[in-house]
Amino acid sequence: MATAAPTPTPRLTAPAPRGACPFAPPPAYQQAHREEPISRISLWDGSTVWLVTRHQDVRAVLGDARFSADAVNPGFPFLSAGARELASGKPTFIRMDDPEHARLRRMLTGDFMIKKVEALRPEIQRIAEELLDKMIAGGSSADLVRDFALPLPSLVICLLLGVPYEEHDFFQECSRVLLRRDADPAQVRAAQDSLVDYLAKLTESKRTAPDDGILSRLVARGELTAEEIGSMGRLLLVAGHETTANMTALSVLALLRNPEQLERLREHPELIGGAVEELLRYLTIVHSGLARVATEDVTLGGVELRAGDGVILMLNTANRDEQEFPGGDDLDVSRDARRHLAFGFGVHQCLGQPLARLELQIALSTILRRLPGLRLAASFEELRFRNEMLIYGVHELPVAW
Amino acid sequence: MLVHIDQDKCCGAGHCVLAAPEVFDQRDEDGIVVLLDARPPAELQQAVREAADVCPAAAIRLEMV
Numbered sequence: 001m002a003t004a005a006p007t008p009t010p011r012l013t014a015p016a017p018r019g020a021c022p023f024a025p026p027p028a029y030q031q032a033h034r035e036e037p038i039s040r041i042s043l044w045d046g047s048t049v050w051l052v053t054r055h056q057d058v059r060a061v062l063g064d065a066r067f068s069a070d071a072v073n074p075g076f077p078f079l080s081a082g083a084r085e086l087a088s089g090k091p092t093f094i095r096m097d098d099p100e101h102a103r104l105r106r107m108l109t110g111d112f113m114i115k116k117v118e119a120l121r122p123e124i125q126r127i128a129e130e131l132l133d134k135m136i137a138g139g140s141s142a143d144l145v146r147d148f149a150l151p152l153p154s155l156v157i158c159l160l161l162g163v164p165y166e167e168h169d170f171f172q173e174c175s176r177v178l179l180r181r182d183a184d185p186a187q188v189r190a191a192q193d194s195l196v197d198y199l200a201k202l203t204e205s206k207r208t209a210p211d212d213g214i215l216s217r218l219v220a221r222g223e224l225t226a227e228e229i230g231s232m233g234r235l236l237l238v239a240g241h242e243t244t245a246n247m248t249a250l251s252v253l254a255l256l257r258n259p260e261q262l263e264r265l266r267e268h269p270e271l272i273g274g275a276v277e278e279l280l281r282y283l284t285i286v287h288s289g290l291a292r293v294a295t296e297d298v299t300l301g302g303v304e305l306r307a308g309d310g311v312i313l314m315l316n317t318a319n320r321d322e323q324e325f326p327g328g329d330d331l332d333v334s335r336d337a338r339r340h341l342a343f344g345f346g347v348h349q350c351l352g353q354p355l356a357r358l359e360l361q362i363a364l365s366t367i368l369r370r371l372p373g374l375r376l377a378a379s380f381e382e383l384r385f386r387n388e389m390l391i392y393g394v395h396e397l398p399v400a401w
Numbered sequence: 402m403l404v405h406i407d408q409d410k411c412c413g414a415g416h417c418v419l420a421a422p423e424v425f426d427q428r429d430e431d432g433i434v435v436l437l438d439a440r441p442p443a444e445l446q447q448a449v450r451e452a453a454d455v456c457p458a459a460a461i462r463l464e465m466v
C-alpha cells in the first residue's frame with residue numbers, strides 16, 4: 001500500500017487578488033506554481049481542495065476519466081455559492097461525464113465543426129464591418145465593449161441558435177448575473193430559470209415555425225424536451241457571447257499595451273491565426289479555473305490525491321508555464337501557442353472553439369485595418385477589470401481613433 | 402507510420418483538421434473525425450504527430466511501423 005502524503009495545510013484562498021499586471025495570473029498562484037505546483041487551497045465555503053497550476057498536470061487531469069465534471073459527486077468543488085445553487089438544478093452536459101455527456105454534446109458538434117463555421121465567414125465579416133461603420137459614424141470615440149466586442153458574438157450566436165437578437169438586453173442581463181462570482185444564489189437561480197423558460201418557449205414556437213437554427217434542428221431530432229433544449233440553448237447563448245466578447249476587448253487592450261506586437265500584426269495581417277492563439281494563452285479569460293473531483297485515488301505529479309478530493313485547475317498559470325511556453329509572461333504574436341489550455345482540454349474542451357477562433361480573427365483584424373489610429377481613451381489605471389466575474393475582461397473599453 | 406482513430410472517443414473539436422487537413426476530416430453530420438490517409442507520407446508525419454498531441458480526447462493513436 002502506498003503511504004499517504006502528509007496533507008499540507010491550506011495557505012492559499014480562492015479567488016486570490018491580481019497583482020500589478022492585470023493580465024497576469026494572481027501572484028499567489030504564480031508563487032504556488034513555482035514552489036508547490038499541486039497545493040492545498042481553501043474555497044469560499046471553507047472546503048479545502050487541490051490547486052493544480054502546471055501545464056502538464058492540468059492537461060493530465062482534464063484528459064483523465066478518473067476526474068469527474070459531475071457536480072453530484074461528493075467533494076465536487078464549487079467556485080461560488082451561485083455555482084453550487086445551479087448544480088442542484090438540472091445540469092447541462094458540461095456537468096456530466098461520458099457516456100451521457102458525449103451523447104448530448106454530439107447533438108451539437110456538427111454545428112461547430114470547422115467546415116460549417118468557416119462557411120459563416122462572410123456573414124461574420126459583414127456584421128463586423130457594419131458594427132464598425134456605425135461606431136465610426138458615431139464620432140471619434142466609443143466604448144468598444146458596448147459597440148463592438150459584445151454585439152458581434154451576440155449577433156452571431158443568435159443567428160446560429162435562431163434567437164431574435166432584439167432580446168439581447170434580456171439575455172445579456174441574465175448572463176451577467178450567472179457569471180458573477182459574488183451573486184446571490186437566489187438571483188442566480190432566477191436568472192437561470194427565466195433564461196431557460198424563455199428558450200423553452202421559443203423552442204415550442206419552432207415546432208410550428210421551424211427555421212434553420214440550432215434550436216429548430218434539436219426540435220427536429222425529437223430526442224429532447226423543450227426544457228432540455230432550453231437548457232442547452234442557454235449554455236450556448238451565454239458561453240457564445242460572453243467569452244468571445246471579453247476576449248475581443250481584452251485582446252485589443254493587450255495589443256494597445258504592447259505596441260510593438262500591435263505594429264507587427266498590422267504589418268503582417270497573415271499572423272492573425274497564431275496571434276489569436278497567443279492572446280488566448282496570454283489572457284486566459286476563464287480565470288478562476290476549472291473544477292473536477294477525483295473519483296478514485298490518483299497519483300498526480302508525485303502527489304497522492306484521494307477519491308472525493310476536489311481539484312481546481314488553474315488554466316492561467318498553466319498557460320504561462322515556462323516549461324511549455326518559455327518567456328510565457330510576454331505577449332508574442334509569432335509564438336506557437338497551439339498547446340495552450342484556454343479552451344480547456346479533454347472531452348469537455350470548448351465545443352465552440354472553431355467559432356470563437358473565427359470570430360476573434362475577424363474581430364481583431366477588422367479593428368486593426370479600419371482603425372489605424374486606435375488608442376485608449378482612458379487611463380489604464382482607471383479601467384475596471386472583471387475580477388468578480390467567472391469570465392475575465394474589462395467592463396468597458398473606452399477607445400478613440 | 403500508421404494512424405488509428407477512435408470515433409467513439411472523438412469530441413469533434415477539430416484540432417486534427419487544423420493540424421493535418423490532408424490526413425483528417427470531420428464527418429458532415431456530426432463533426433466526428435474521419436481518417437483520410439492511414440499511412441501519411443513522411444512530410445506529413447510531423448503534422449500528424451501534432452494532431453495526436455493536441456487531440457483533447459486522445460482519439461488519435463499512432464503506430465510506428
Ligand code: SF4
Binds near residue numbers: 418427455460
Ligand atoms: S482533434 Fe480529436 S476530438 Fe477533435 S475532431 Fe480530431 S479526433 Fe476528434
